[in-house]
Amino acid sequence: MCRVSHPVIQVSALSKRFGDTLAVDAIDFAVPPGATAALLGGNGAGKTTTLSMLLGLLLPTAGQIRIFDEDMLRHRYRVLPRMNFSSPYVDLPHRLTVRQNLTVYGRLYGIARLGERIAELAEDLQIAEFLHKPTGKLSAGQKTRVALAKALLNVPDLLLLDEPTASLDPDTGDWVRSYLERYQRGSGATILLASHNMGEVERLCTEVMMMRRGRIVDRGSPRALIERYGRDTLEEVFLDIARSGELRPQAAAQ
Amino acid sequence: MSDGGGFSAGRVGAMLLRYLYLLRSSWPRALELVYWPAISMVLWGFTSKFLMTNSSYVARAGGVLLAAVMLWDVLFRGQLGVSMSFLEELWSRNLGHLFVTPLRPYEWMIALLTMSVIRVAIGVLPAMLLAIPLYHYSIFSLGLPLLAFFTLLLVMGWALGLLIDALLLRHGLGAESLAWLAVFLLAPASAVYYPVATLPRWLQDLALVLPSAHVFEGMRAVMFDHVFRLDHFIAAALLDIVYLAIGAVVFLDAFRRARRRGALLQTGE
Numbered sequence: 467m468c469r470v471s472h473p474v475i476q477v478s479a480l481s482k483r484f485g486d487t488l489a490v491d492a493i494d495f496a497v498p499p500g501a502t503a504a505l506l507g508g509n510g511a512g513k514t515t516t517l518s519m520l521l522g523l524l525l526p527t528a529g530q531i532r533i534f535d536e537d538m539l540r541h542r543y544r545v546l547p548r549m550n551f552s553s554p555y556v557d558l559p560h561r562l563t564v565r566q567n568l569t570v571y572g573r574l575y576g577i578a579r580l581g582e583r584i585a586e587l588a589e590d591l592q593i594a595e596f597l598h599k600p601t602g603k604l605s606a607g608q609k610t611r612v613a614l615a616k617a618l619l620n621v622p623d624l625l626l627l628d629e630p631t632a633s634l635d636p637d638t639g640d641w642v643r644s645y646l647e648r649y650q651r652g653s654g655a656t657i658l659l660a661s662h663n664m665g666e667v668e669r670l671c672t673e674v675m676m677m678r679r680g681r682i683v684d685r686g687s688p689r690a691l692i693e694r695y696g697r698d699t700l701e702e703v704f705l706d707i708a709r710s711g712e713l714r715p716q717a718a719a720q
Numbered sequence: 721m722s723d724g725g726g727f728s729a730g731r732v733g734a735m736l737l738r739y740l741y742l743l744r745s746s747w748p749r750a751l752e753l754v755y756w757p758a759i760s761m762v763l764w765g766f767t768s769k770f771l772m773t774n775s776s777y778v779a780r781a782g783g784v785l786l787a788a789v790m791l792w793d794v795l796f797r798g799q800l801g802v803s804m805s806f807l808e809e810l811w812s813r814n815l816g817h818l819f820v821t822p823l824r825p826y827e828w829m830i831a832l833l834t835m836s837v838i839r840v841a842i843g844v845l846p847a848m849l850l851a852i853p854l855y856h857y858s859i860f861s862l863g864l865p866l867l868a869f870f871t872l873l874l875v876m877g878w879a880l881g882l883l884i885d886a887l888l889l890r891h892g893l894g895a896e897s898l899a900w901l902a903v904f905l906l907a908p909a910s911a912v913y914y915p916v917a918t919l920p921r922w923l924q925d926l927a928l929v930l931p932s933a934h935v936f937e938g939m940r941a942v943m944f945d946h947v948f949r950l951d952h953f954i955a956a957a958l959l960d961i962v963y964l965a966i967g968a969v970v971f972l973d974a975f976r977r978a979r980r981r982g983a984l985l986q987t988g989e
Binding site: 484514515518521522523524525543546547549550551553556557558559560561562563566569570571573574575576600616 | 728730731733734735737738741742745746808812813814816817818819820821822823824976979980981982984985
């Protein structure tokens with residue numbers, strides 16, 4: 467018998483309109499199990515809006531989202547326990563200590579043996595020494611690691627990351643990327659990240675969806691995109707796409 | 721791990737824990753809960769003492785003003801308890817984290833209401849106890865009716881708090897001051913310190929649809945005439961049920977609309 471492996475994320479004709487602005491314009495994409503994919507694009511391209519819809523924080527104007535083969539719009543509570551999210555733009559409550567924040571979120575996810583799980587993450591992410599500190603008093607790098615700890619509390623099968631290394635120094639950024647690689651290899655989780663850090667995307671991702679003005683204008687592996695555009699780096703591809711108003715024939719054909 | 725099924729007391733407990741951690745982390749906040757009810761009780765205590773010998777109305781039942789001010793605080797703190805815990809999430813821009821967990825909006829709502837009970841208990845009980853040695857007046861002398869008055873005003877506070885939270889979800893922190901001001905709009909028609917009959921005719925009609933006006937009329941009936949007015953109790957209870965249902969529906973609808981607008985990620989300072 468042939469076992470069919472459904473995509474972890476399946477998005478069809480997804481749109482989001484805010485008044486006169488079409489933030490996401492009828493996009494389609496799928497992310498297979500165990501893949502690390504990226505939504506790449508400049509400011510206002512629609513990356514964060516797309517992630518918000520995938521998370522159920524934002525209702526689409528039209529289209530379908532299936533995650534783990536469940537209709538996200540109708541059955542998101544079946545899916546949410548299996549996924550998590552991290553963004554440097556959405557801080558955890560500042561006045562709570564790191565341990566208190568992790569305890570509250572661990573309980574929201576119904577984690578068994580929560581104390582052990584927090585201790586395990588504290589060791590893995592090197593946050594043990596400031597578990598007792600108010601989250602608002604941490605440095606940007608420490609906050610990122612704590613946000614990751616929160617995002618990994620429930621050992622998610624799907625991890626959505628919004629610019630996971632934004633505002634981090636190169637050393638901390640590299641540490642976070644290495645950690646994500648290890649987590650992905652160890653857990654087999656699927657990761658979708660929104661980023662405009664090309665180096666990060668080249669290193670982590672097997673599939674890239676280039677967004678511009680709410681549309682996916684091209685897609686492929688980082689290597690395939692670089693070759694298709696005749697460039698040396700993904701950053702050059704990004705600039706080509708960002709500065710051109712036209713779709714490439716390959717993208718239009720897909 | 722949760723399967724994302726139905727209602728979870730664990731998730732409600734997690735939200736309560738979050739608000740209790742906040743209270744514990746800041747003694748000025750905890751002190752503030754006790755401060756205003758105690759101060760207003762002290763002020764009205766002296767006013768009552770003075771009026772006892774200068775007003776036949778107050779002389780008929782010593783403590784009528786003190787009981788009124790303490791019960792008014794149950795309503796005000798009940799509403800504020802719902803709104804303040806809600807505001808904590810807006811101030812910390814935490815909605816984007818909370819609602820990617822399996823937490824349901826109605827579980828959050830239950831946590832907000834429960835937290836309101838805790839905040840009222842912390843704020844109002846010390847003032848009630850302090851009145852005993854200071855003014856030789858115990859509100860507990862009202863007996864069982866006190867429990868009815870307390871509950872009816874608390875539930876009205878919940879309903880009002882949920883409506884204010886819905887407005888905050890719609891308009892963001894620009895409407896923050898509503899949390900402190902809105903209840904006072906109802907104070908004149910609630911007839912806290914005077915009988916409803918004192919109000920102009922048109923305001924008396926408005927008072928009839930406020931559970932608080934029925935409670936304060938009922939309180940005066942107990943204190944002046946030693947009668948528990950069942951008609952006022954039933955009217956207040958029915959109105960409470962209607963308003964709480966409206967508050968819950970409006971709150972949940974505001975949440976759904978916030979999801980449509982993307983306000984869960986953006987609402988904040």
